[in-house]
Amino acid sequence: MKKNKFLLGAGLICGLLFAAPAAQADTVKDIETIAKAVGFMNGGPSGAVTMDIVFDAGNPDSVAHADEIASLTSGGVGSKVKLTGNKVGSPGGATSKIIFVTRGADSLYGAALDKATANGGLTVSTDPSCLGSGCVLVVQTQPSVDILVSTAAASKTGTEFASAFSMMITKK
């Protein structure tokens, strides 16, 4: 019993010390950046576009991120491409060309990428760890705007961008 309590306490302390830093909240600017980037896709969608939000229902952080994105996009974000979020949970439920993959959804990366390929679109996120294995495009807007594209993931989904835009983003 004492040993169990000790282990529990040590685990809690370790969790506090080494807990992942609280993720910086996404803003409308992040979604606007995604919308503008989608606008430079060759053969990409335009106008009002549904963005399916894929998340891991068993991960609270992933669920929270999904709620955050859905809230930010509830009224539509963007102009030439206007994204409205739609929480779908697992990639199997995604029907849109634009699939947003939340933080903490690494178990869904492969499936999300496959579904985006099947839908003729791409996966996007604001979580850099998604780039490559799960996401074609990741945006960061702090401290400055950086748009990252995984060439391998883009090749899988068949995603191409207008040359002028492609020359100004970071490809990995």
Place this chain on the structure above:
Amino acid sequence: MKRFLFTAASCAMLAATSVPAYAQSIDYQTMEELFGEPVTTSATGKPQRMSEAPATMEILTQEDIRRSGAVNLPEVLREVNGVNVVQRTEEQYDVSIRGYNQPLSQRLLVLVNGRQVYLDQYGYTNWNSIPVQLEEIQQIEVVKGPNTALFGFNAVNGVINIVTHNPLYNDESSAGVTLGTGDYRKAHYVQSFKVNDKIATRVSAGVKRSNDFNNSDNSATTTGLTKTDPESESLNIDTMFQVTEKSQLRLELSGNSNESDEVYFNGMSNADYETKAAKLSYEIDSDWGLVKANLYKNFLDWKIIGAAGTNDLDNEVLVAQLENTIELNPEHTVRVQGEYRENQLETSLAAPGAEISYEVYALGGMWNWKINDELSWTNAARVDRLSLDHNGVFTAGSSYTASDFDQTVTEYSYNSGFVWKPSERDTFRLSTGRGLEIPSLIEYGLDVTSGPVYLGGNPRLDPAVVTNYELAWDRKIDSIDGLFRSAVFYNDTKDVKSLDGNATSATTFFSSNIGDSSSYGLELELNGKINESFDWGIGYTYQEIDDDLANGKTSTGLTTAKDYEESNPQHHINLSLGYKKDRWEVDTLFYYVSEADQYVVQPGSLGAYNFETIDDYIGANARVGYTFDNDVTLAVHGQQILSSETQTSVSPDIDRRVFVSLSKKF
């Protein structure tokens, strides 16, 4: 059935008019909003964020232009650190980058959407001839240092590329009136039409009238001159066609007519300019890269009335360009370019019926290597081959024959630069460049006798070659929401040219190369914001020039009209303050220019120029603007507002000007 047909027709129309948002020509507005900073192709030819360009450059946005309160392009450029602006008359300005400013400065290349607008007869820019309204400018890109490898001849101290709104991406229209002191009257009208998503056009027009400065000071330059009150009219038609999903065609037609007083090395004259231009551009995002083709022709009719009489000139320039920029892989982007240029001149400054001309064939390339996430390296090189020609007779005073003009000049130019970003906040640039200032057609082929004096060109003139070395550092400073910028540079110029550099007698002068000049300098700049309403900036430049010129210089004057080291102010300081809240905008630019000795021709003589000290001076431009409902803006603005008269050159003093403007966007 009717409903079905109507629905089918509607769907067909919608399908025809809705076009995926491809952007072959750069949608500068969207890109700036996307990346949070302006984007440009003016540094390397490859689309880049300004912070990643391997050249020290500034980009002025439409908001910067509006808030400057400027009524012309040179006054807009005055706020850029390192840009030297000298106003000589109401409409004549000389603008240079990093010193070397002279009357009819030849060291700056000025473009509108990639089309040269500097005048090829002598290689200078008549800013009043540029046929765009300030309101239709998307951004002005200022590149410092030689860039001949990308843009061609005369990009030796820098390049200014004026980018106008693309009618397919921006359908803003506006109209406005400006009234000011000195009987200043200006009206502009910009109308954009978007037929559908595939065809859009913008028509702009402007008219301007005013009195010239009427000061009697420095009258040596105005001897024998009947002063002209300046006036100008311009028209610009810009049409874009989305030909396919991945290609666009752009047609630009423009015309400008203006007259004003101008200062030349031999005194002041009335100058009358008529310019016309037609440009066709085609861009396609192809499997082989971003391919662009440009074809344009500039026409110039120029008449000058001076103490020595009236002269006129017809100049035509034809330019054809083809380039392809291709991203080989994420690390390597290359660009190849070819250019053909034909430049022709007929003038009363040569024998009747004589035509001086040259053809240029150029080939160049650029390679950008993204070495890693922090470091990139860009190299560009270009070879230009110029073939000179003369058709027709020579005057009795000339010692040349047609065979003297069978000259061929082959020169190379290059740019190389590293950009190192060791952190999110720091950017270092190390660069070098070699640029070429070729002789103008007048310098090659001048052949005129005026009274006892003969002025002749020189078909064997060498191009001036400018080599530049530069180290720059930019750092973002979060605590002031701003940016610190710094640069140190050294450049040297070989084979400086002068129109009267070779005096074979007291009354006979020929163009010649007269020696070398070198310069080193420092640029510092700090800008920041205080909450969302206030912004500020301070800039300082220091430059030292050392001439080694055969210009007959003594402590009191020159025998050849070319001097840089005495006439270049060593210190420039700019201080800008801005306030923007709700509907109000208040902006001020203070500038300080240190003392310099400029040269002025002695009345009635050529080959004798006296130095005149231009004391240091402080000037200020300011604007207060208020925007009402329905996008109507009322602004009170002015230039040189600190003093009723300021001497800025050997020309008559510059008057204070105050304006009131009313404009509406729709």
